[in-house]
Amino acid sequence: MKEVSVNEVPADAQLIDVRESDEYAEVRADGAISIPMSEFTSRVGELDLDRDIYLICKSGGRSAQVGEYLEQRGIDSINVAGGTQGWVQAGLPHTSA
Template identity: 60%
Template structure:
């Protein structure tokens, strides 16, 4: 699994936020889709296999765990962890939906 910093995430990326719904509702990266870690295994079918998938959480830990699972379940060339997570996204002044 590759890792990138928040400034390397393409504008139209398939960005999956694995935080829980209450965290997601408090503010998330613009364009991010919420598939919480607690539901991730049952919902991986919602993630396109045709595009790179960027996984984000608060700091990068949960997204890495989900990425490791996704790599094992489907193969990992297209799985990318966003280091620093939503906290780094905010710090860089990138678009947040609240």
């Protein structure tokens, strides 16, 4: 699975936040779509397979696990190293509660 830094995520990326809903509500990268890891298997059909899939979580661990799940199903994805914490620390556009 490919991995990129928060600064390498395109502005118009399909960015999937796999953290739980309460975490997403607290702080999130602008444009991120919430598909919690706990719901991912039932919501995988919501992904646009014609676009690159960037996965983000708090720091990169859960998104890497979701990426492995996708990889086992023949779906490529890109893990965002550093996650939402790194995103906020880098001063990238985000929304906080």
